[in-house]
Amino acid sequence: MTATDNIEWVLKGRCYKLGHDVPHPGGVVPNRIIIGRHFDPADIIPHLFEETDPGFHTRCKPGDIIVAGRNLGMGPKMNGYIAMQALGLGLVCESMPFLGYRAAVGCGLRVMSDCVNVLEFCETGDELEVDFRNGFFINHTRDIRREYPPLPDGLLEIVALGGNTGWLKKWWADQANERQQT
Amino acid sequence: MNGMTAVEKVLAAKSGKASVRPGDVVFPDPDYVMIHDGVVMGAKRELDALGINRLAAPDKVMMVSDHDVIYGSARAAERGAFNRAAARQWGVKNFYDVGRGGHGHIFPMESGLLLPGMFYFDNDRHATNAGAIGAFGFRIGAEISRVLATGTNWVQVPKSVKLTLQGRLKPGVYARDIGFHLAMLIKKKIFDVDIDYKVLEYAGDLDQFSLAARAALCSSPTEIQAYGVFVPPSDAILAHARAKAQRPFTPVYADANAHYEAEFTLDVSRLEPQIALPGGVQNAVNLSEAAGTAVDHAFIGSCGSGMWDDLVQAATVLKGRRIADGVRLFIAPGTEESTKRLSREGLMQVFIEAGAIMLPAGCGPCNDAVIGPVHNGETSISTATNNPSGRFGAREAKLYLGSPATVAASAVTGKITDPREFMMMETAL
Numbered sequence: 001m002t003a004t005d006n007i008e009w010v011l012k013g014r015c016y017k018l019g020h021d022v023p024h025p026g027g028v029v030p031n032r033i034i035i036g037r038h039f040d041p042a043d044i045i046p047h048l049f050e051e052t053d054p055g056f057h058t059r060c061k062p063g064d065i066i067v068a069g070r071n072l073g074m075g076p077k078m079n080g081y082i083a084m085q086a087l088g089l090g091l092v093c094e095s096m097p098f099l100g101y102r103a104a105v106g107c108g109l110r111v112m113s114d115c116v117n118v119l120e121f122c123e124t125g126d127e128l129e130v131d132f133r134n135g136f137f138i139n140h141t142r143d144i145r146r147e148y149p150p151l152p153d154g155l156l157e158i159v160a161l162g163g164n165t166g167w168l169k170k171w172w173a174d175q176a177n178e179r180q181q182t
Numbered sequence: 183m184n185g186m187t188a189v190e191k192v193l194a195a196k197s198g199k200a201s202v203r204p205g206d207v208v209f210p211d212p213d214y215v216m217i218h219d220g221v222v223m224g225a226k227r228e229l230d231a232l233g234i235n236r237l238a239a240p241d242k243v244m245m246v247s248d249h250d251v252i253y254g255s256a257r258a259a260e261r262g263a264f265n266r267a268a269a270r271q272w273g274v275k276n277f278y279d280v281g282r283g284g285h286g287h288i289f290p291m292e293s294g295l296l297l298p299g300m301f302y303f304d305n306d307r308h309a310t311n312a313g314a315i316g317a318f319g320f321r322i323g324a325e326i327s328r329v330l331a332t333g334t335n336w337v338q339v340p341k342s343v344k345l346t347l348q349g350r351l352k353p354g355v356y357a358r359d360i361g362f363h364l365a366m367l368i369k370k371k372i373f374d375v376d377i378d379y380k381v382l383e384y385a386g387d388l389d390q391f392s393l394a395a396r397a398a399l400c401s402s403p404t405e406i407q408a409y410g411v412f413v414p415p416s417d418a419i420l421a422h423a424r425a426k427a428q429r430p431f432t433p434v435y436a437d438a439n440a441h442y443e444a445e446f447t448l449d450v451s452r453l454e455p456q457i458a459l460p461g462g463v464q465n466a467v468n469l470s471e472a473a474g475t476a477v478d479h480a481f482i483g484s485c486g487s488g489m490w491d492d493l494v495q496a497a498t499v500l501k502g503r504r505i506a507d508g509v510r511l512f513i514a515p516g517t518e519e520s521t522k523r524l525s526r527e528g529l530m531q532v533f534i535e536a537g538a539i540m541l542p543a544g545c546g547p548c549n550d551a552v553i554g555p556v557h558n559g560e561t562s563i564s565t566a567t568n569n570p571s572g573r574f575g576a577r578e579a580k581l582y583l584g585s586p587a588t589v590a591a592s593a594v595t596g597k598i599t600d601p602r603e604f605m606m607m608e609t610a611l
Contacts, residue, residue: 097407098379098409152338155207155336168229168331168332171332
């Protein structure tokens, strides 16, 4: 059993569709959460999509998939992805700035970027199934199936361990075990 | 089968692979790991909280005090003390503290530490300067902690974009002007490419560009989200590297059949001096459109314009002249070596007699205006890396950018001025 087996790579849930060019400040979480340097999921979750869809966090369920268009999450990054990860959501988008992608992976979020035209293949509320490890996007409501670039193998362990901190914690524990054995 | 771009070759070599392609995730073994004074505290506390009390390769780590060199607050002094303790505890010997090196994106290239073909991780995005010497610096942000602890981190091989420069710059027009103009061309989609996370690789008539000019060529693309810039080393750059090299190195060049996401050509022979209007490097216009704008504040230095040649450019304009009443001009040499050379060669005298204020080697006001800030309502012209609102403190200040010669000329007249006016005066004399 490896670390990458500890997580469900296939999420099944409802689609929550965003448009193109949704910025991180305002579009994902209010700017005050970003400049207030809130990184505790409990502090961020009530404010996820607050400015566009108040109460989103009370309606979403683990496994739901956020589907966004091009250029998701401009501006300072990270806080919104912490909340998505803690809520058990997945993220699929047509594109996002690389640093946003890096931040999402670093938060342990199941994410696929570069999903060309994915907005055309779903509407909010559709039943989706997304395999982040193998790069499958299935819309059961509309009977559509697409293949997209999956999370690269080298990043699976980071996501499986809940992000960079979890990965470092395990790495250090493994080092300690090796030292004990020698 | 396609060949590899320069940066693809660097990443392949450092990852122990015969080849890599854009999108591959690799874990390169870096030549160096750079961390600057502003982020040591965060990284140390993060690793301490996890119980990680040793670094993978302390000998590769370069700790650099360049962002806050003169402690202007008790908090800054506290941070400096913390950093010195961290260097001791981590066993970092390459600790370029205050007064010991200068700007981390300049002195390693000047002194032969960073050499063609090398790869390093850096917490700071201006690691792109490494392209000036034909190396690749990868900005890793706060994830520098994983590099410190384990020796590496993941890098997704970026796509490359090729820009061929044609022709020679006219006198009075500099590499920094090309950078501003290029940022405008890309942001206005005249060069239609999404530069986010791309490496911009230069080609063409590059022999005219010194190391300083190459650093200037790296600056503005970085500000519009290029993740790397690469300037293939000329014979002169290789000669500098060989003369200064503190270890062996192997220069890297792109294969002739390398694949680029996009290719553009820019004729620089007709380029005029540029001014980046307030808001960002992409707001570049011909200087004539901004000429005459009154300025209160001026600054020469930064990753983009802090090398020796930049200082000479400024000194050429300032020699025998005084800056205008009501203008304050700050000069931050990139390195301690440049400061010494200014003194040896008499240029320090030029600056001081012109009325400029000399700052220690480092970032100067370009780091969140920890020194030399502006006030609301003031206008600044500088060689800072970028000029969004608030970059020099007050949000209601107008920040313009130009080449070192343009900034010096503007400081002398008190208004935005074409440096060629001074050159014409010299010719006339």
